[in-house]
Amino acid sequence: MALGLGLVVGGMALAQEAEKKGSTVRIVVEGEGDEAVPRVAPSVPAESRVSSAQGPTTFGSAAAQAMGPSLKYGQSFQDYGPKTIPSGPLKPGAQITSTARPVAGGEDVVSEKLEGIAFLGTPGEVSAAGMASVRGITSTVPGLDAAAAKEIAGKYLGGQVRMKDLLEICRQVTAYFQDKNQPVVTAMIPEQEVRGGVVQILVVRGKLGKVKVQGNRYFKTENIQNTVRLRDGEDIDVGTLTDDVNWLNSNPFRQVTPSLAPSDAPGKTDVVLEVKDRFPFRPFVAYDNFGIQSLGYDRYSTGFTFMDVWTGLDQQVNYQYLTSGGFNNLIANSGAYSLALPWQHNLAIFGSYSKSNPTDVGPLDQSGYYWQASGRYTIPLPTLSLVENLDYRHQIYFGYDFKAANSDIFFSGQNLTPTTGGLVGLYQISQFSLGYSLTMSDIIGSTGFETVMYGSPGGMSSNNDNTSFQNINAGAKAQYVYGKFSLNRMFRLPGDAAVVLSGQIQQTSQDLMPSESFGIGGYDTVRGYDQRAANGDNGYLGNVELRSPPVSFWQICGADEALDRLVLLGFFDWGQTMQYSS
Template structure:
């Protein structure tokens, strides 16, 4: 037994053909061997390679099997209107005459598709040179500017239930760094009780890391309590640096794990708990005020796993505050708002999402969130339950706690389009009907107080 193929070791070759060694040869067994080698090539991402059994005179029981590797001719870009071809082509790491590995190509396409303004699919076409294969990037992109206006009633009684917002997303199509700028203005309470501005800048760096800076500034003017003016402000500046990790394929090519790690910081300043007390902020019982700063380091990991029946996403993130970063990042400042809080703390979050694909386009979705802290936390860091994104049917942040458990279960219908129903196929609408169950529980770290909402 001998292997002269660089990527196929002798031991692996013996494993593939071992059922046929020292047995009679027939056209049937030769076909089976060829199929087994093809299956192995596919499992290693070499689906462009071809297995041949040439005509030969068999002597001494030796059979010659040839593997012709697919090599890249060129990368072609088609269909793009706004994103430059050279920038898209530059994200494909394959070079002319290199062997085409579909696993690496899949990672490159996933990186391109992280941009919300384009979708890239690949196809293979015969190259201009004998034995070469071209990779064709089939691009669907849209104008890289998206303005919007919105309305919701996700507010709280003290600041107004009705919320109005406007904003935009602007995407860089020139540099190849996929820089993105987001801005949003939000108001409620008749445009007087809450005004909030937030923005984000993000860039996809050439070495496949992502840098993000985001911040916000908000002012609140809830109704005064007697002589107590509850006017408040909150602002934040944060940064994240995401490191894309190598994709891990599952055995037998039945899915993969795409994951990344990240680190960063948060700096926050506020002079009350108005923004985070939510439905708990009742003028007769609350409204404590005092300036405080938050400075914390952030470390996290996210992963998404696909399999034949669905997908799983998870995130682990830790927050650590040494305390003392500023004069208002102190125990004394914290305890003006929350009597048990200290400026030195750590806490962590675990998030898990599972999607099961069921027959007829129906899906079953489950979410789990857990937060655990070692100290009493400030309102900016506490976990709030209640509202559209936690326990539906309750006001936002009906209950807050240092430690929390939250679960959501949804059954979702297939997506359908009114545009298609009424013959307007170009109208890009989608509607999904769902049923849900939500349950959440929050606990105070240095107290026996527990609140459940479902």
């Protein structure tokens, strides 16, 4: 069985409509806010004013789930590393669309021959008496140059124009700014006299009022507010806002739902962040049977996750103690520390120390140790919206690993015997990594891709040389490069069921040491076999899963909120490994 978690996020968008009638008319907007209704009036001087209405839209959500060993942190650390809480689900960018209310008079003729359209960027530019001298398309709107305005409205010049045509122009202007991640833009018809076949269209860009935080119990309000890079009075760039919310939701103890709401300040819009957070300390005790025969199948672990909720740096500490084989065959201590930097990069430091004392190797002393110290620096890249309703979240990362071992028992996954056991000999790994990952959410599921390259120049420490390597593996060299690739796809089915497809590849140009080999067998690769039952320099892995709708016993017992998930799996796993020299 497996556990799953999903969230849906909601938001708001802006829309604006107006009504006009006649070829030489005066347009008056009566009422304010949601009650604003444009009316046709006689040509009487009046003060120009504007108003807007707000309507709902949606922030979507989907999470890609992958099988297989970790690419970013490495399979050897994952086997003995602490059990961490997964990051929050994927939060794709705001899919904000204008929603128009039907208005009366859509078929009414505004001008028998449209001579010009003036796109204006501020209410002060509107001429209540009309702009009869304008010819063609002009624009003073920041971000909407004359060429873009002509592309939107040029086809209407020289012909009869009706109210519905002007509303369509307003809709297209709003859509134009939505495509530029500025959906809080309202195109409207201000009060005016339409003279000489010239219409004025006012385009108002939404400005940020306040960033409001609601519902948080443990994380400080000011720290959450400071994560949002938008400032009071600035244009609301939803691309930036979405990236900031994604960053907030990468913390496993906090989930944020963003929305836009009318501000108390005229002409401004507030960003509202609805927070659900949990107590920032999670201890655990666990049992699994992921071990190997020589060290004991039954494994017992305990540890904790602690989250800093005070400084705004989202510091997280994880620790785990793991043992097996009657608390004697394996003792592994592992830990990880991560830090969210103010410029929205992430630094992670992690490591482990393991000792083994296998019991089935006869009179030979095959006790061994393995330790690792590593770091990763992650840089989130701006969310891409290349196709409508598809958002690409991606990041790059780089890091360094130092590993030392005097046995392959931790990676072999095989029985050790007096004749074949052990490969005992001290060697050290000193290598660099560079990786890229991408996650895409769409209406039927989500897709994840990751690739990482590992390499070492060799000779970086006393036992990081060809001699030490070849005492273990005759074909290995201290200077090497190898790559890993993973691809996974989740398809949502009716009733919250899902089909998940995933695959991994490792490729190298030479023999590798045991700690860098690709292992198959076990809960995260090919189920039904011992952990890392087969290892190779090059490897291939494929998984297909059918996941049932989740069941919550907590809710069955009457709880309002599901705190547990039971998912039944049907799966097919396939893997193959090969030694480079063979």
